[in-house]
Amino acid sequence: MYRAQLPLSLVEVALGAVLILGVALGFALGTPAPETRAPQLEAYAADTATILANEPPRHDGATRLREVVASERAFERERDALERRVARILPENVLFHVETPHGSVGTPVPRRFTTGTATVPTGFGTVRIEVWYA
Secondary structure (H helix, E strand, O other): OHHHHHHHHHHHHHHHHHHHHHHHHHHHHOOOOOOOHHHHHHHHHHHHHHHHHHOOOOOOOOOHHHHHHOOHHHHHHHHHHHHHHHHHHOOOOEEEEEEEOOEEEEOOOOOOOOOEEEEEEEOOEEEEEEEEEO
16 A cells, blocks of 8 residues: 555656756756847947037037038048047947948948947938947
8 A cells, every 4th residue: 555655756756856957947047148239239329329419510510420421521531530539439349330421431340240220310411320349
């Protein structure tokens, strides 16, 4: 009579141990972390666009971006300053590409990288800012 109960108890203990180990492994290994790079990159791009769109111009124009896109001559004059300014705005581990109607500055956008993008309409055209981790 007691012999029939012993194997059933062992089976219950074994199943309980497997269940506990499974739950413990679930907590230990967890689930994969959600992709957090894209939202952060979008924030970097939007912040950069906001700063440039509200920053006073170096020479003439309503804002820094309007000054840069006012003409091809203005873009050529401001190209290096724009590139240095964007590099100072972003963290060191973030690369960028700024495209204007008259040209672009920064590093060409690589394929298969997660990027963040912001576009800013100006009176002279749209400026597109794209950022990604180095």
